[in-house]
Amino acid sequence: MSEQKGFHADMEKCIGCKCCEAACQDFYRMPPEIRWRKVRSFEMGEFPTALRVHLSLACNHCEDPACMKGCPVEAYTKRGKDGLVIHDPTACIGCQYCTWTCPYGVPQFDPVQGVVSKCNGCYQRVDEGLMPRCVESCLTGALSFGNVDLHAAEQRQVVTEAPGFPDPSITRPSTRFAWPLKGPQPDHQVSIAPPAADPHAPAQKEGK
């Protein structure tokens, strides 16, 4: 089993309240223009099934992090024990190349500090057995965090693709998603894992 940890975002449960954004920003005392977690809203589907979808995203702690590979100063490391990708601002020279190489727009440049910063998965809290602040603050339980392989057993749906989310084959992000119950389903794009506890769940669909 992979030790890779990652977030799971349930788009059915997310109401776009942005508590996760605020909790993260407050916890790390970040300036207003820097948001390690961002809630994006998308329109998807066609009338009469069109709907507004909210997607809460932070760093995807990718298996193959483009930020780490491209960084000229080795400011990024990927932890062996849980796969979290950590950025060291003291090593950063503010070249901003990681803001280009990351397809998900995760690293953000702070012109005042002259360095880039990004979500570190609250690794200090995780080391203490706590949940990341965003997960802890989520009102609806839309956000969760844990071993990527265990999401399938705990979540309604576990897919690697989401609306607007760049092709996961680029960096193999660890974030997983559950799509809204109504509206388009990702069955043509990705495999859907049924809840393990449901004996009447449909058979797993294969990817394209």
Next chain:
Amino acid sequence: MMNWLHDAQYSLVLFTLFTQASVGAFWVLLVSDFLKRKAPDAIQDAFTRIGTYILVPLTAVGLIFSTTHLGRPIYAWRALRHIDSSWLSREIWGFGLFFGLVALYTFLWWKRINDAELRRHIGVVTGIVGVLAIVSQIMVYQIPGRPTWNHLSTFPLFGASGLILGPLAVAVVYSIVWGRFIDLKQGEATVRLSHRRLGITLLSGAVIYAVGLLWRLHFLASSAYQPSAAVAGKAAVGAETVKTALVIGHQIVEANRLMLGLQAALGIGVPALLAVALWYLHKKGASLKLCNALIAAGLPLVALGELAGRALYYLTGRPWF
């Protein structure tokens, strides 16, 4: 205005153009050096020797601009650390080495002129390092994270910039020194020959640049006229999301047609016309002063076209998610 300059990555525009011009200029001088290997020509050597004066300043200015976009330029040297996987690190290694070698090559021309074989050996190494540095520079933009840059057309575009700007800069130096430091009559044949070679180089550069630009424009437009989620303004999924980036890139080009026009007219049209004009004027035996005046007028125009084109290149690399 400052926001626009920031979006257009003005410091990277200048860094890439200056360094590409320096590699292009170096190759012109190296080829001139080699062409006279078996039949030494003191006049040609005098031109080449003076021409090397521009190499160190061109590369140095480029390298200075490579640091001006950094949040903490004082630590710029740290960019050398990650050569094993970062193209950006390799690029800085490449141009750092190129700068040192170019300084050595210039030193050999000025202080050890009789050491021609050593100079040429160093020159070959320098030329190869320069080309590898430009390849690294191009690879910096071959990133799936920015689909509008992640295209092979960057190779001809960046390569042609060096092929046009470098030789043109050397030709302007030749036109300045001819008559001042080199006798008018003695230098005439060398200048005429250099103009013919310049014409061929400029024409080749203009063709390569035009191919690169058309290829890139076709790539950016490839998703704009097809039914897709991106065109409908809706969320795409998976590999389809790349189309969103391309549609954004295409819209940026459409909104900056003036810059595209400057790029095409001045970056491609002027070098091509200059090549034809030089060929025609030399065929008719026109005065060299007229040819030199055309070259001197051509350099700022071409530079303006290149600046507009490179700024547009960076503008299209906007975040897409």
